[in-house]
Amino acid sequence: MRPAPLSGLPPLVAGLFALAAPAGAETDFTDLTPTERAIFHSEIREALLGLPDLTQRIAPPPIDPYADAVENDLARIKAQADRLFAPDLPGFGPKDAAQTIALLTRADCAPCAKAEADLRKLTKGRDLRVTLIDMDENPDLVQALELDLAPSYVLPDMMLRGHMPAIVLKRYLTR
The missing domain is CATH 3.40.30.10 (Glutaredoxin)
Structure with missing residues (x-):
């Protein structure tokens, strides 16, 4: 199974994915150990929390059904x-x-x-x-x-x- 492309992500998040694995290392995130996965999730969480307007840019505008x-x-x-x-x-x-x-x-x-x-x-x-x-x-x-x-x-x-x-x-x- 092939991972999803990173082209649709904001540059900072895409960069974190690219930097998450050392050069020449395996980039299949499904093969991470539980410790590596916890560290990776923590780094992504910190990066996303540092972008408070990210969800506002991604979220669709509110819909008024009436x-x-x-x-x-x-x-x-x-x-x-x-x-x-x-x-x-x-x-x-x-x-x-x-x-x-x-x-x-x-x-x-x-x-x-x-x-x-x-x-x-x-x-x-x-x-x-x-x-x-x-x-x-x-x-x-x-x-x-x-x-x-x-x-x-x-x-x-x-x-x-x-x-x-x-x-x-x-x-x-x-x-």
């Missing part, structure tokens, strides 16, 4: 912003508020009533405008946003499906 979904949600929100956040839409809170949230609900929906009550409390003393949108009266909007659960909340930078406790909403609004 990046595409988030980007798609943001695009849908932006495309529907006039129907979600316009100050003349039914709702409550100051019409020129700095923060806006759209609450999409359905009739005869207990969690929807709770969501609206929670938001009414959160608007007290807060520069927050809540737009109320009936999902059954706006099926095209619901479909465009790909929402399927009532209540749903739409902020300018995210969508939340299902009832959220007031404490959770407060955190989203204060971030």
Whole structure:
């Protein structure tokens, strides 16, 4: 069995492999004695610890599995912003508020009533405008946003499906 080529390694590590065996000596690392193997591992470890950025150069960039979904949600929100956040839409809170949230609900929906009550409390003393949108009266909007659960909340930078406790909403609004 032939050892792997050293061409893909950083020069310092490749050099350690080359210097590990004396000139003219056997370079088959599978034939090392346990003592030689321990010494060799120790030398490689010391060399790698001396290169703190080596793993950063080798490691692939982090992957966000939700990046595409988030980007798609943001695009849908932006495309529907006039129907979600316009100050003349039914709702409550100051019409020129700095923060806006759209609450999409359905009739005869207990969690929807709770969501609206929670938001009414959160608007007290807060520069927050809540737009109320009936999902059954706006099926095209619901479909465009790909929402399927009532209540749903739409902020300018995210969508939340299902009832959220007031404490959770407060955190989203204060971030």
